[in-house]
Amino acid sequence: MSMLVFWFYKTVIVPFAWIILQIARPFISGKLREMIEDKNNAFYKMVHPGTEKLITLHRPLWIHAASGEIEYARPVIREFKKKHPDIPVIVTYSSPSAKKILESMHDIDMWAALPWDFDFLISAFIEKWNPRALLFSRTDVWPVLARTAKKKRLTTGLFSATFADNSSRLKGISKFLTKYAMNQLDEIHCVSEEDRRNLYLLGIKTRIEVSGDTRFDQVFHRLENPKELKNELMPSTDEFVFIAGSTWPEDEEVLVPALAKIKRENLKIIIAPHETGPDHLEKLEKQFAEAGLPYVLYSKSTQWPVGSILLVDKVGILAELYTWADMAFIGGSFKKQVHSVMEALAAGLPVMVGPHHQNNREALFYQKKNFSSGMIVQVVHSPEDVSVLIDRMRKKSFAFPHIKEEIRSEIGKNKNSTQRVLSSFF
Known part of the structure; x- marks a missing residue:
């Protein structure tokens, strides 16, 4: 069945x-049109112009990441x-959304739009760049790409892979394409035992290892190599700091009335909106x-009074700001x-x-983990829930400083x- 679905995908769906x-295309705008044109034009960008032949000669490592999977x-x-x-590399x-991230990365040598999933285009890409291996990040394994790479005798693998029970890739017609694509790879490195179990149940014959989530390494690297913050705003150790990171208006409609209700003695609040x-x-x-909440802007302030909000109008420093805090709310939820909870957790914050x-x-996972603070991750549904949890954590942070x-x-x-x-590939 997987072969039949793959044939239909390759000969009917993709064309x-x-x-x-x-x-x-002429009637489309935005990222979708940019994606179509990038693929049509075989767009690529050299980090060091004029090094195409050198890259080919040294046989690069090829990594594919859809968009945010680059993290x-x-x-x-x-x-x-x-x-x-x-x-x-x-x-x-x-997705063209990845370009902004790729522009900031100085340890890669070239980045490009993935060709359309036709075998002749994939073959041409492989022949041009002569990669030694192809690693997929997280999810984005295209069936024709995986099959063509195997025929070209490329070492292939998937890392930080996740296949939850409710994944659309394990249901309907998609599960047959997933099975076919995964079976073209040499190795699969999953995040958890649940992921490995779900792949085995799907009938995957490829070697599967549970290696964890590489993004944790990225988060800890960021914390060990922090960006500089305004030291004059750093809170003192006897102040309890609550931070709301990557918030949207829907989050703020809950947070603002919650913060207006609580007593703000020895309390400081950071709100870092997703959009600034x-x-x-x-x-x-x-x-x-309107809520009677005093605030200062991060970019314009040299002082941050107790009981007030530090409104962060600068992007790119949220990971560092988590290290100032004692408890976090994660926006989007x-x-x-919800946005990623990893950075707040890695900074040691109940979330x-x-x-x-x-x-x-x-x-989801860390709702099941219980320490002296209670659950590491707790779910709130109303302003009252937020204010109660902040007050509870303020008391616990003094009783349990560890x-x-x-x-x-x-x-x-x-x-x-x-x-x-x-270590599994090289």
Whole structure:
């Protein structure tokens, strides 16, 4: 059945989708049109212009990451380059959203749009760049790509793979394509035993290892190599700091009334919105004023009074700000889906999330872990839930000063996935 589905995908679905996208392209805008044009033009960018022949000569490592999956690939690339500085690394992406991340990465040699999933285009890409291996980050294993790489005798593997029980890739017609694509690979490195079990139940014959989630290594690397913060705003050790990270308006509608209810003696609050445009910041400032909440802007302040909100109008420093805090709320969880809880947990913080957190493995898993602080991750549904939990944690943080160390130790068990993956291939 898997072979039949693959044949139908290769000969009908892919060509039909390609034709539809080409016809629709003039009427499409945004990222979708950019994706179509990048693939049509075989777009690529050299980090060091003029080194195409050198890359081909040294046979690069090829990593494919759809978009945000590049965060899982970062530590793999970094550690690979430490061990093999003379071997180039090329990265392909599916979504143009990845370009901004790739532009900031200086340990890769070339990045490019993944070709359309036609075997002749994949073959041409492989022949041009002459890679020694192809590693997929997280999820984005295209069936024709995997089959063509196998025919070309490329070493192939998938890392930080996750296949939860409710995954769409394990249901309907998709499960046959998943089975076919996974069976083309040499190795699969899963996040958990649950993932391995689900793949075995699907009938995967490829070697499967449980190696963990490489993104934890990236999070800890970030904490060990922090960006500089404004030291004059750093809270003192006797102040309890609550941080709300990557918040959206739906989150703020719950947080603001909650914060207005609680006593703010020896309390400082950080709100770091996901979007820091002027419209959003002005709306937030108005909400604070109406609720009687004093605040200061991160970029303009040299002092942060007790009982007030530090409104963060600068992007890229949230991981560092978590290290200032004692408890966190993770945004997106009152909107549609929660942002990553990893950075807050790695900083040792008990975390609260709203009802929309089923997309996040760590948010679900760590609800089951109980320490002196209670559960590491707790779910809130209302302003009252938020205010009660903040007050409860303020009391516990003084009674159990080792809470952060407990959580850091627990999260630290997830380190070194990157080494396990790389040692298996190189």
